[in-house]
Amino acid sequence: MKLPVYIGLLDEAEATLASSFRVVADGHGDEPDVHFILQTFAKKCDAHREALKPVIDRYGEDIEGEEEHRLTANGMTEVRSGPLALMLDLQDLYVLVNHIDVTWMMVGQAAKGARDTELQGVVEQCEGDSELEIRWLQTRMKQAAPQALLVAE
Amino acid sequence: MTDRIADIWGERTPHGSGQAWPGRVDQVLAEGLTDGDVDRWVQSACVLCSNGCGCDIAVKDGKMVGIRGRAQDRVNRGRLGPKGLYGSWQGEQHRDRLTRPLIRVDGRLVETDWDTAMGRIVERSKELLASKGPLSHGFYTSGQLFLEEYYALGILGKAGIGTPHMDGNTRLCTATAAASLKESFGADGQPGSYADVDECSAIFLYGHNMAETQTVLWARVLDRLEGPNPPKLVCVDPRDTEVARRADVHLPVHPGTNLALMNGLVRELFANGWIDEDYIAEHTANVDQLRSVVEPWTPEKVAETCGVQAADVRRAAEIFGTGEKILSTVLQGFYQSAHATASACQVNNLHLLRGMLGRPGCGLLQMNGQPTAQNNRECGADGDLPGFRNWENPQHVQDLARLWNVDPAIIPDWAPPTHALQIFRYVEQGSIELLWISATNPAVSMPQLERIRHILDQESLFLVVQDIYLTETAQYADVVLPCAAWGEKTGTFTNADRTVHLSEKAVDPPGEARSDLDVFLDYARRMGFTDKDGRPLLDWSGPEDGFEAWKECSRGRPCDYTGLSYDKLRGGSGIQWPCTDDQPAGTEHSTGTERLYTDGGFPTAPEYCESFGHDLLTGATTGETEYKATVQPGKAWLKALDYTPPHEEPDAEYPLRYTTGRTAYHFHTRTKTGRSRRLNGAAPEPWIEMSVEDAARAGCQEGDIARVTSRRGSLEVPVRVGDIRPGTVFAPFHYGYWDTSDGGPHRAANELTITEWDPVSKQPLFKNAAVRVEKLRTGDGPSKAPDTTASRRATGAQR
Numbered sequence A: 001m002k003l004p005v006y007i008g009l010l011d012e013a014e015a016t017l018a019s020s021f022r023v024v025a026d027g028h029g030d031e032p033d034v035h036f037i038l039q040t041f042a043k044k045c046d047a048h049r050e051a052l053k054p055v056i057d058r059y060g061e062d063i064e065g066e067e068e069h070r071l072t073a074n075g076m077t078e079v080r081s082g083p084l085a086l087m088l089d090l091q092d093l094y095v096l097v098n099h100i101d102v103t104w105m106m107v108g109q110a111a112k113g114a115r116d117t118e119l120q121g122v123v124e125q126c127e128g129d130s131e132l133e134i135r136w137l138q139t140r141m142k143q144a145a146p147q148a149l150l151v152a153e
Numbered sequence B: 001m002t003d004r005i006a007d008i009w010g011e012r013t014p015h016g017s018g019q020a021w022p023g024r025v026d027q028v029l030a031e032g033l034t035d036g037d038v039d040r041w042v043q044s045a046c047v048l049c050s051n052g053c054g055c056d057i058a059v060k061d062g063k064m065v066g067i068r069g070r071a072q073d074r075v076n077r078g079r080l081g082p083k084g085l086y087g088s089w090q091g092e093q094h095r096d097r098l099t100r101p102l103i104r105v106d107g108r109l110v111e112t113d114w115d116t117a118m119g120r121i122v123e124r125s126k127e128l129l130a131s132k133g134p135l136s137h138g139f140y141t142s143g144q145l146f147l148e149e150y151y152a153l154g155i156l157g158k159a160g161i162g163t164p165h166m167d168g169n170t171r172l173c174t175a176t177a178a179a180s181l182k183e184s185f186g187a188d189g190q191p192g193s194y195a196d197v198d199e200c201s202a203i204f205l206y207g208h209n210m211a212e213t214q215t216v217l218w219a220r221v222l223d224r225l226e227g228p229n230p231p232k233l234v235c236v237d238p239r240d241t242e243v244a245r246r247a248d249v250h251l252p253v254h255p256g257t258n259l260a261l262m263n264g265l266v267r268e269l270f271a272n273g274w275i276d277e278d279y280i281a282e283h284t285a286n287v288d289q290l291r292s293v294v295e296p297w298t299p300e301k302v303a304e305t306c307g308v309q310a311a312d313v314r315r316a317a318e319i320f321g322t323g324e325k326i327l328s329t330v331l332q333g334f335y336q337s338a339h340a341t342a343s344a345c346q347v348n349n350l351h352l353l354r355g356m357l358g359r360p361g362c363g364l365l366q367m368n369g370q371p372t373a374q375n376n377r378e379c380g381a382d383g384d385l386p387g388f389r390n391w392e393n394p395q396h397v398q399d400l401a402r403l404w405n406v407d408p409a410i411i412p413d414w415a416p417p418t419h420a421l422q423i424f425r426y427v428e429q430g431s432i433e434l435l436w437i438s439a440t441n442p443a444v445s446m447p448q449l450e451r452i453r454h455i456l457d458q459e460s461l462f463l464v465v466q467d468i469y470l471t472e473t474a475q476y477a478d479v480v481l482p483c484a485a486w487g488e489k490t491g492t493f494t495n496a497d498r499t500v501h502l503s504e505k506a507v508d509p510p511g512e513a514r515s516d517l518d519v520f521l522d523y524a525r526r527m528g529f530t531d532k533d534g535r536p537l538l539d540w541s542g543p544e545d546g547f548e549a550w551k552e553c554s555r556g557r558p559c560d561y562t563g564l565s566y567d568k569l570r571g572g573s574g575i576q577w578p579c580t581d582d583q584p585a586g587t588e589h590s591t592g593t594e595r596l597y598t599d600g601g602f603p604t605a606p607e608y609c610e611s612f613g614h615d616l617l618t619g620a621t622t623g624e625t626e627y628k629a630t631v632q633p634g635k636a637w638l639k640a641l642d643y644t645p646p647h648e649e650p651d652a653e654y655p656l657r658y659t660t661g662r663t664a665y666h667f668h669t670r671t672k673t674g675r676s677r678r679l680n681g682a683a684p685e686p687w688i689e690m691s692v693e694d695a696a697r698a699g700c701q702e703g704d705i706a707r708v709t710s711r712r713g714s715l716e717v718p719v720r721v722g723d724i725r726p727g728t729v730f731a732p733f734h735y736g737y738w739d740t741s742d743g744g745p746h747r748a749a750n751e752l753t754i755t756e757w758d759p760v761s762k763q764p765l766f767k768n769a770a771v772r773v774e775k776l777r778t779g780d781g782p783s784k785a786p787d788t789t790a791s792r793r794a795t796g797a798q799r
């Protein structure tokens, strides 16, 4: 059964996303909305990992399979500078969040197949958050794009 | 009339439930004058708060010499408060008035003529439009201009230039009112009416120190409290305000914890079955989500989080849950604090759960701070589209393009409108290079002033300021335009309960000063803004043309003005919108619309609504697809958010909570009220309010000079030891630097505030910061904080 591989991936991806949110939050302290909301999102990632713990205890976390590991998007360790910095950093987060979103979706499918109600519950609770994160990133990037692409220097 | 400095609310004229509020005419004339000396009285309404008291201006020899409340006006029945009586015309006649345009030459502002000043603006504007396009321009306006002026500004910004960077200081005062109404009901529009004060059986004031912010409305409440069958009163405020003193239940919550309290009150309604199941089923959506969000918020948990008594939470909820007719009013204590929109939505939810809307006495007043804030929201000089249209609805944008006869592509609907603090951020980053500020003073009223001063001073910025005095902000300008004030120009405006007033020109403006409308029209003309057929975009000859144009824009929208005209507004009382031809003004029973949502139908239909809504935690937009998939047209949304602590909380280094606010004697940054001898005398200098125990801990006594420090700056001000709740300190935000000698210590409350805003309404969080207070030196007597208001000396009332 390969589900433990995916649960491991998910746990790792949430950790990566949390630290990436924090990197971007800290790096863009001059944009208070970005700064505070990304911190809130990072805490949600922490909570998702908490929620996954009992599931991991049951299935174990298979972090061996090399192939699967290539799927994990790299996290962010620093922010950019310059007029496009905010947009590019948010866009990187957008990729990470979408990666997680679709991973949750697949784990959710498996949870249904396995009739694992506990895992289904966790998926339900966490999927909504990544969907919200996607919407917020879109809202914010939509706002930033014209100014950054047309007038910023 | 008693002296209204000492007796702020005046003589009582009590009335019982359902009785009309008796009249009482207040009047002040210049010293030595009597009624017989007055040449004529000119109809107007007061512009020193959002109440919009109807008044007449006395004129003698071409000068304003007095003011009198209009007995026939529905808002005030003749009354006026201290600001209207002592600060209206008096605040405009100071020798500091700007009378000629100024331009910057070799670093100094020097007088010039209008042609030169406007020429400079137009030259820079055209140059920037050619080299960088419309996004190089930003407009930051006021809550104190007239409807016609906002509409002109809205058109020239949205259809002349095509920039999304337009906002007003209404962002600081009333954005959350608008946001919460849109989120809950689908569109802006005050549900209730001031007449609900006369009918209600209980009044809840949420973060609303009405006794000082709208003194005449508070007089109406006092008249109910002193009449037969008085309403119960519940007050949410960390200070021992006059409202708190009269309250049956006072909930002095820690600043930043409003949402926890509100979730607890809503929970009590569910838990005790104090809800109207039929109304909820027929007229609302989302009740299950609301129920689950508030579920954890027991009175005990609220008590622990907010620092109040669980029994008081229960009592307040019981008054709401069992009262026959409840009126709620909400203001800055909620709007300028953490979770602003979510907390204000919970007030809406309380009313929806009990079906307490649209009936006499069952009202909801999401208040405004400034006199004409409502019009800024309606006319699109802030982030909204004119006529409460929806940015995300292409049909609405087409409607405007047709109305203005312009290519729809020029209207910047492709991005969310830019809110005030984001506009300043773009200036800071150098991408907005022309900022035009009208009738407001961000150098004192914005958060984190050191940063704002730096931004205004930016080399890359071409700053235009139009105002009546050389404000702290104007001192940074490249061009200063001298404008006409209230009484010196004609226009209409709308108060917090949708009452529209006409304010007529009584006298000429001083020197070469011009109305703000004339300035905007002149700019549009000089820029050569035209419609699709090459005709001038703004061809109005004066304010009445503007009003007629606005009527067309408002047609069929929630704020429909088509039944109004200057003529209908002359002579009688102000009239509440919507007012259409089938609801003609002036007839016996149909003077506009007293209350909205009388039939429980709400403007949420996707094709009609003003907004598709947002996520309350993050401000992420819902979007058209999701909205259409989930909306039940005509039903209101019960929106909810769980409580999380505010981002800046007290710690070892900054152990006290800091909140800012108002006093009865001043308006905004005192540009007018600080120049009125009586008002300035009543509250001449800033102070910091501390509880007895916090003052003792800091080693401070009444009148000692203290330094108050946050992560962003510090103040040196006298201490007032008062009845504020321990752990919280308060500073009035009115005081800046125009009347201090240069280089003096900082005294503006906003030196300390944080740059952070509510994710939905984008209103800054002026009431959530952490500070420490140290004694600097012993004072030479008590502080000069007023003893007639919430700032009075400690009486031991605090818990």
Ligand code: SF4
Residues within 6 Å of the ligand: B046, B047, B048, B049, B050, B051, B052, B053, B079, B080, B081, B082, B083, B084, B085, B213, B214, B215, B216, B217
């Ligand atoms: S209550 Fe407001 S509108 Fe009325 S007189 Fe006072 S300041 Fe003016």
